[in-house]
Each structure stands twice: as C-alpha cells, then as structure tokens.
Amino acid sequence: MGESTLQRIVVLSDLHFGDDSSLLTSEDLVERLLAELGEAGDIDMLVLLGDVWDLWSTGFTTAAAASVPFFRALTAWGVPRECILVAGNHDHHLWTACEERRLRREMGWEEVEEISFGLAPAQAGEGRVCLVQDLPLWMHYPFLSIEVGGKTVLLMHGHHLDFFSRSFWWAKTSWLARWILGRSRGIALSDLDRLNKPFFELLTQTAHVPELRAWEYRFYGIMRFFARLLRFASKSGGSPRRYTSVAQNTGEAEELLRDFLPGYIPDLFVFGHTHRAGFSRIGVGGRPVLMANSGCWVEGSGDETGMTYLVIDDAVRLRRLGGEEITVHF
DSSP: OOSSOBSOEEEEOOOOBTSTTBSTTOHHHHHHHHHHHHTTOOOSEEEEOSOSBOTTTSOHHHHHHHTHHHHHHHHHHOOSSEEEEEOOSTTHHHHHHHHHHHHHHHTTSOOOOOOOOSOOGGGTTTTOEEEETTEEEEEEOSEEEEEETTEEEEEEOSGGGGGGOOTTGGGSTTHHHHHHHTTOSSOOHHHHHHHHHHHHHHHHHHTTSHHHHHHHHHHHHHHHHHHHHTTOOOTTSSOSSTTOOSGGGHHHHHHHHHHTOGGGOOSEEEEOSSSOOEEEEEEETTEEEEEEEOOBSBOOSSSOOBSEEEEESSSEEEEETTSOEEEEOO
C-alpha cells in the first residue's frame, strides 16, 4: 500500500463498543493496554480490524459514546504514525456512509473542505478518513494490503469467510450470495458485499429499536443451536462464525484467496470476526500462507479468546494483555 516497507504494526479486532460485553470501555484497561503496547517499541501503524463499533447492538450515538475513553486515550498516546480502520460486518455502515459521501462529492452535491494530516495520499485509502476524538482514522474496505519487514500482509475483518462456508449456509446471511455464486461467472468480492449489504443495513437500523434487536438475536441464537444440534459443519470442520478456531476456517480462506483475491495472495493473512485468536497454515497456488486471528475485546462464556492482539514485525506475536505471548515466524 505505501512506498516504503513498514517495520511494525499492531492489530486489534472486535472491540464491539456499544455492546454490553465490550471490555475497552474501562479506562483502567485502556491504560494497561497502551502501556503494554508502548513496551513493544516503535509502532508504524495501528490497525483496528473491524467490529470496532457494534452498530447491530445499539444506535451509533450510544456506541460512539462508549468508545470515547479508548479513542481519547489513543489520541493522547499518539505513538502510531498511522491508524487504520478496516470495517467489519457490525460497523459496515460506516463504510457505506463514507462511500455515499464520496459519491455526493463527485457529483458536486456538497462542498467539503479537504483536511490534510501530513500523511501520504497512498496511505490514506484515497482520502477516506474519519475523525474520532481528534484522531484521524484512515478507512479501508474490504481489505488492507501492506508490507511489513519485506513480507506481504493481507488484513480483513473476516466476515467474508462466511460466504464460503457450507455449514447451514441456506439459513445464513450469505445464502443469496451462495446461490448466485453457483450460477455466475466472474463474480467479485464487491458483488458479494452488495448482495449482503441489505442485511447489514437492516441490523444496523433495527438496533435503534430494542424489541426488534432482541427478536433478531433470539432468532440468531436458535439458528446456532440447531446448527450445533444437527452437527452442520464446513468442509474444514466448522462454521466460520464466532468461537471457531483458525484451523476451522482454513478451507474458506483458501477459497477466498484463490478465487476472489488471486492478485493479493500474501505471506500472512490476518483476520478477526470469530473472536478466537490463534494461528494456522495453508497453501494457495503453491504458496505457503500463515493465517493469524487477532482475537477480541469482549467478555463472554464461549470459547473466544479475549484481550488479545497481534504485533507484526519480523515475526507474528500473539499477545494476551498481561499474559502469555505466542511467536510464529512467516
């Protein structure tokens, strides 16, 4: 993405501000995280890998208010040279709003003063930026491709893997995409997004109505229950929804990279979405690819791994706040 190779990046995913389970609403926890990140050395880039705000759980005003302690502290910290937001499924609406604003500007429907933060245009996602507590977040979607230490790193939130899961697919959000995928040639990742955008927007808008939101999540819970009861599984052993391991998502990742992103096959593929941190390895077109999941920052009773993040430099380091570290070379 840039003219020079980055030396160190940090990846956080699934903060879910606005949901009651979000952990980084605690100022003490935020302080501990930033202190620990400061010990990692110079950081060129901080990537927030989607579902930062849970717009499916509550309205944006509530979600934004919940994120104030984190972004205020991050602005004061000021260590990373760049902060990047790669939207996920729960905060997909932010990217939609950004794209609609760009289209209005191109049509001359509104005049917006250009704001420069001294960053190279190549690093700015074509100028798509939002200010959060005076912190510029450069927005990218559906993925971010960069170089770190001479290695190619591809970062996506991970919800696109759902499109390739065969587990219970007819009842999932991607059922229309799967149906068309089986009957079309030349379909692109952007087409899958368009097919599922109405569902993402539906959940975003109904989050303002507590009764509708409660019904939707009850339905989702029932669907997951029957999926487990009937032992629906993907070709790699499980559904790429929450709580599944990286190893259970390898088949979906291979198909995504091989058929939809052939020009972006990386040395390292980083995603979140499932809330379970870890590593696995796959081969795509004869090229070895290391997969890494950054985990989440929510509390719950499932198998998810909370309070974890990735540091990527000459290796990939999976860290739990105040705890252990797993280092994998790629």
